[in-house]
Every structure is written in structure tokens, then in C-alpha cells.
Amino acid sequence: MFSGIVESVMPIESSEELTNAYRIKIKKPSEFNDIKLGDSIACDGACLTVEAFDDQTMTFALAAETIKVLEWNPQSWLGKQVNLERSLRFGDRIHGHLVTGHVDSLGTVTRADLEGESFFLDVNVAETILPYVWKKGSVTLNGVSLTVNELQGSVVSVCLIPETLKRTNLGLLKPGSRINVEPDYMARAIQRSLEVRKG
Known part of the structure; x- marks a missing residue:
């Protein structure tokens, strides 16, 4: 769950085509120093799961439904600046409204x-x-x-x-x-x- 308050804007740095899926890397904001494998991060409003990360990038997989809804096109998305938000913790102030990260x-x-x-x-x-x-x-x-x-x-x-x-x-x-x-x-x-x- 998210609040719709963007924390950082970073570019998509790479895209790898898989079988009926894509794996992407997004530049990691320096303040995202508490993320773990399996964490949920809203990327332009789409809730994606952290598969891997290092000091420079975060890796996510886009499954078939996400690709369909977002009309994913690696040619137009590569280099795109993406809004990023980490998931809420219980007890956080909610400055926007409750957002699921399920783009309709x-x-x-x-x-x-x-x-x-x-x-x-x-x-x-x-x-x-x-x-x-x-x-x-x-x-x-x-x-x-x-x-x-x-x-x-x-x-x-x-x-x-x-x-x-x-x-x-x-x-x-x-x-x-x-x-x-x-x-x-x-x-x-x-x-x-x-x-x-x-x-």
C-alpha cells in the first residue's frame, strides 16, 4: 500500500526481454537505503517487487498482466523518468490517499x-x-x-x-x-x- 506521495524520480536504465515478461533496472535513489529483496515499490504507480539491487540500480520483473495494462514498449520506456515511492509502514502519516499500486x-x-x-x-x-x-x-x-x-x-x-x-x-x-x-x-x-x- 502507498500514499501517492512520490519520493524520487529516476530513469529506467535497461530492459531485458524474457518469456512473456520483461526485467528492468531503474536507477536507485540514494535515500532508498532501507530496501530489501521482495519489497514493493510503486514505479509510476505500478506496484513492482524488488528482485535485486545494488548501490546503483534496482531490478524488477514486469509480468504479462503488467505489460498489457501499461502497454509496455521498451523502445519508448528506456530512459524514461519514473516516479518512485516505497510502500507505507503502519503508523506512517498518509499525506495523499491510500493507493494500491494496481494501475487500472x-x-x-x-x-x-x-x-x-x-x-x-x-x-x-x-x-x-x-x-x-x-x-x-x-x-x-x-x-x-x-x-x-x-x-x-x-x-x-x-x-x-x-x-x-x-x-x-x-x-x-x-x-x-x-x-x-x-x-x-x-x-x-x-x-x-x-x-x-x-x-
Whole structure:
């Protein structure tokens, strides 16, 4: 479980094709000095398991489902700057909202405008997640916990402050960019409970 508060942004340094999977190496932040094998780290919002690490890199495997959801393309992802967050400890303050690291789908950026100190980002999201998104609710984009400013049709609008731009890769996005989306898991759980009761 994560909070959607990015700790570091680091590049993907290598990608190795396996049988129906990929193994990637991401540059290890110097502050990640407490990680262990098997730890969960959110990489652009996708919960990945540490397979190996040294002073310079962390190694993860992308399985078939992750590859499908993220539309993994090693040519476009190699060198990409990735938002990183270590998993929460019990007792930690939660400054964002509870995030599972289970990316639901990709969205497409339709607006990315810096106006003064504010960065306005509009994302066209999959219709399947619209029941779990509402104005002033929470949504996770590339692993970043954000508040929904507006919801018009299938377009989610958020506004980023300078600190968020400085600490994440969201400021690199342009119209047409693809972005990892995870809706509020509590809303999904409530919706599923209601469906079962009706069922």
C-alpha cells in the first residue's frame, strides 16, 4: 500500500526481454537505503517487487498482466523518468490517499498547460473507471495522489502546484502522452459490494 506521495524520480536504465515478461533496472535513489529483496515499490504507480539491487540500480520483473495494462514498449520506456515511492509502514502519516499500486488502465493527456505557478492537466480516462471518479475525489496519475478539480465526460482535470511539478515527472507530460491511472480503491470496493448485494 502507498500514499501517492512520490519520493524520487529516476530513469529506467535497461530492459531485458524474457518469456512473456520483461526485467528492468531503474536507477536507485540514494535515500532508498532501507530496501530489501521482495519489497514493493510503486514505479509510476505500478506496484513492482524488488528482485535485486545494488548501490546503483534496482531490478524488477514486469509480468504479462503488467505489460498489457501499461502497454509496455521498451523502445519508448528506456530512459524514461519514473516516479518512485516505497510502500507505507503502519503508523506512517498518509499525506495523499491510500493507493494500491494496481494501475487500472492508461489515460491520454489532452491538456498540459503551465499558467503562472499552476500546471493544469486534463486526462481522458477509460469509461470503466468513471464510476469511481468524482469532483473533489482522489485519483492517482503516474503514482501521484491528486484531487479531481473537474470531471467532464471522461476527462479528468487536475491542477498541480510547483512542489508537485518539482518532485514528479508530471511536468514532462504533453498532449498525447499516455499516463497510468488508478481510481480510488475505496470507491471501487463500495461499488463492488453494492453489485454483490444486488446480484
